[in-house]
Amino acid sequence: MKEDKSKKGIDDKIAKEPNAENPYKLLDLKLTKVETWAAGVPAVVAAFSDLIEEKTLVRGTKALFKMNQVGGFDCPSCAWPDPDDERSPLGEYCENGAKALAEEATTKKVTADFFKQNSVYELAKLDDYQIGKMGRLTEPMYLPQNGTHYQPISWDNAFEKIAKHLNKLESPDEAAFYTSGRTSNETSFLYQLFAKEYGTNNMPDCSNMCHETSGSALRPTIGIGKGTVTLDDFYDTDLIIIIGQNPGTNAPRMMSALSRGKKNGAKIIAINPLPEAGLMGFHNPQEVNGILRGGVKLADLFLPVKINGDMALLKALEIMLIEFEKKNPEKVFDYDFIKEKTTGYDAFLKQFENYNLDELVALSGVAKEALYEAAEMIALNKRIIVCWGMGLTQQPNGVEMIREILNILLLKGSIGKPGAGVCPVRGHSNVQGNRTMMIDEKPTDEQLDRLQSFYGFNPPRKHGYDVVRAIKAMDEEKVKLLFCMGGNFLSATPDTTFTANAIRKLNLTVCVSTKLNRTHLIHGQEAIILPTLSRSDIDIVNGEAQFISTENSMGVVQSSKGILKPVSDNLINETQIVCKMAMATLGNKTVINWQRYHDSYDAVRDDIEKCIPGFEDYNARVRQKGGFYLPNAARHGQFITKEFGDRVPFTLTTVPNNELAPDEYMMATTRTHDQFNTTIYGLDDRYRGIKNERRVIFMNQKDIELAGLKSGDIVDLFNYDDDIERIAPLFIIVSYQIPEKNTVTYFPETNVLVSVNNVVKDSNMPASKYVKIKIKKHDPKIYERINRL
Structure with missing residues (x-):
């Protein structure tokens, strides 16, 4: 009888709290040939297969031939630059860019009726691949406290709720404003401007997890x-x-x-x-x-x-x-x-x-x-x-x-x-532009001085929270509201169980998104989803089609103008979302004309050039063919730093001690070829010979044999950093050409093993490529231990 009560307690907890991770289930792994070359005809076939799957072959193909072209729109995937000279008339895109476009251009929709029919708990039972394939979000949605289903909410009421939550916080530093690389220069500038006028530098962003x-x-x-x-x-x-x-x-x-x-x-x-x-x-x-x-x-x-x-x-x-x-x-x-x-x-x-x-x-x-x-x-x-x-x-x-x-x-x-x-090599498109636009939890005095001089308010000088510090602050209930401008915060961050429990302590989570993702399902006491236009969508403001701008990996700022009719008439652009939130929250306390920015991207760019060096004549130069390069003195052999003047220091470094216990292995997380960051396009990793499975661990054959295991065995993975047991169950061993005592797995499935305290010195990024693990044969009873964590 006592055991039944214990089990019932676990079941009650599961029923109350949605899955923080992908479901623990294996599919049907097939091993294929490991490739020694990339792209080719298979990449073309894979790209157009996704367009067909998303029921957007004609619509999507039309968009593909405008992606990364002069006068077209910027790829929503990686930040690799476009050629300065002539661009390929066959298409300036890759397989993953085509897959990203397919999910933007999809004709599938996630409507209010969808949310009415599917509870948060039931949706969380799906894996990230299934969640992402539901289609485009079409209208604002709200999850009330103790609610089981998202329900529709008007834009005005959504901003009213956000403003109410923000204004009742005891300190502006109890809010954090996250940014993904999808966000344009114009939105990024206004987003950080709002956060600073509101009173905080809590601006964690995706750069905190990739190239900080x-x-x-x-x-x-x-x-x-x-x-x-x-x-x-x-x-x-x-x-x-x-x-x-x-x-x-x-x-x-x-x-x-x-x-x-x-x-x-x-x-x-x-x-x-x-x-x-x-x-x-x-x-x-x-x-x-x-x-x-x-x-x-x-x-x-x-x-x-x-x-x-x-x-x-x-x-x-x-x-x-x-x-x-x-x-x-x-x-x-x-x-x-x-x-x-x-x-x-x-x-x-x-x-x-x-x-x-x-x-x-x-x-x-x-x-x-x-x-x-x-x-x-x-x-x-x-x-x-x-x-x-x-x-x-x-x-x-x-x-x-x-x-x-x-x-x-x-x-x-x-x-x-x-x-x-x-x-x-930067990851997400415009992640570099975000930082140029002052999306930074550690703004410099020079940056803040320029804002103060131009706008007339005194921005906060105290450094804010990056991603890792924001997660810890949420856990300590120092942060009570998380606003996510794009991205999938939970699936991107480390220590999944810890992070999920921290998010659940929040009063409110707000996600500006194009598609459903797991962060919508692991939420604060209340949650709001604000659907927005994508890069490929036509963006009409006051009857005129607008364009945004982005910065690529090599410092080129260029225009991006969508060409597709949006899937819903109830979507607004990210710039307008920021402006409406600012007007609702700050009211007559603001010194900024948010309505002017709401009505015109040109107005935003006019003021960016007055606040950020290198953007002189922004509106004119961004309209030039191919855009313009930002200043880069180091590119031309001029190295100017505060500490060393015009000289570059030789740096003295140390060699780390990577000693492992006999039963320990070093693990690095990586993405599959069918994936971009946290977006899962499919279940294959074509180049590495993996088909229809993600829960695999690549190991050296000698390590497999020494451990008394064999390729194909099902195992559980453990990490014990901070004297805490972290468990990732149900992985299949795959023998691979990899150094001994080294292993590789896919994220986000193994993010649960990455301690929030396992970080890079100086940058405070999660050290997801350096995780010490132990590997044990799968124990069917492991789930009871996981549920008690």
Whole structure:
């Protein structure tokens, strides 16, 4: 009888609280061929299959040929730049961009009747793939306290409720305003402006989870937290190094640039734990060679580094470069550049007296001969571009590793020159533009001074919460309202169970969205969904079609104008959502003419140019073909920082201790090829040979055998950071070419294993590529332990 009561208590809890994660269920895994090249005809077929699935073949195809074109709209997927010269008439998009467009252009709708028929609890039983495939949201929805179903609400009443909640908070710092990369420059500027006039710098954003590390590493050293190269630099360079980044899945159009660089004589080094298809070869579906003749080999050299063995690898390369320089004086290092542009060179050299090359090689996991070949390629070339992604930025020492990359480029004088520099490959389109528009929990005094001078109010000076700090503040009930401008906050963040429980403590959650996602189902005591227009939608304001603007990975600001009729007449744009919230909340206390901004994007841009350097004549220049480049002094060899003046410092870093217990493994989370960030387009990972399953763990065959397991076994995964047991049950082992003691899984399924305290030093990003786990055969009773967490 006692056991029955205990079980009933668990059942009551489950019935009350929706699933915080994807359901624990396996599908029907099929293993297929692991590919050694990306794109080609299969990518074209996959792209148009999604249009058919979304019942939008004609409508969607029409939009595809305007996506990323001059006068068209910006892809809602990645931030890879468009060519400055002529763009392909066949289409400037990739497979994942087409999939993103298909879900925007879908004719499927999520209406008030849908919510009437489906409770929050029942919807939460679905996985993220099923939730995302429901269709476009069509009208504002409200979930009352203790409610089971969302119900329709008028726009006016929605803003009235939001304003009431905001105005009854004891402090503006009890609210947090999250931003996703989808948000335009115009909306981002107004969103941060509203938050500051309201009184807080609590502006967590998606950059806090992807490239905050890049900015933290670069801004104090080269004077700007962005990359220094342009797309043209890829076409005319000697060597491209790609480390911790998978272009075939994360930025497929990057492969066209790599291919063009290869044809012009560039060499490519790929550094990654997995031999990703997009690093190895590219079949360009727009060229005969790409279809019939085997395409282009990309990587000339692949270095299969251990997870977080990158620092040891970089220092091993530096020791080899120093030896090359000793044997060939003044032929390897650029002493003129070092003397004129850097500081700390002697201390940098001296540190290597304390390092042993063979020990570094062993820690990297890469054969010494391969490292020597890489060092030789670096030594013999001057024009070098280094690209990286979240394989570096989500490591605990990511900031130091990026600065170590910079050390190598400084030795070679390979930054601030044509064909040479750093290239952090940004993820979501306009995530970089968000930060330029001052979406930042740590605004500078200079930025705040400009706002104060122009608008006449005193913005808050205290730094606000980033994503990780916001989650902890929600748990401590210091934040009571979360407003999400796009994105899927819960599925993007770490420590899923902890984060979900923190969200449930909120008084109100508000999500501005185009589609249903899990954050709508894990909510505060009250919840509001505000549906908005997408990039591809026609945006009419006062009878005139508007355009927005975005900034790509290489600092180009360009216009974006939708062409599709919206799926509902009850949608408004994000800019108007911000303005209506501001007017409802601030009333006659505001000093800003929000109605003027509500009625005209041009008015927003007119005032952006007065508050943010580099946007002079914004309205005129953004209407030019291809837009315009923002200032980037480091691109031209001018490095201005507060601490070092006009010089770039050589940085002294350390090699981490990645020792694991005998039963521990290092895990990195990643995305499938059928996925962009938290959006799941399908259940396959075509390039890695995975079909119809996401709950898999890639392991080295030797590790599988030593653990007494076999490929295909079902296991449970555990993390014990902070002395807390975190469990991700029901995963299938897949034998894969990966360094020993290393494993890879997909997110968001394993975000539950990433402690909210496992963060990158200095940037405070979740270190999702560095998670210590234990692996045990699946226990059917594991769910009872999970339910008690």
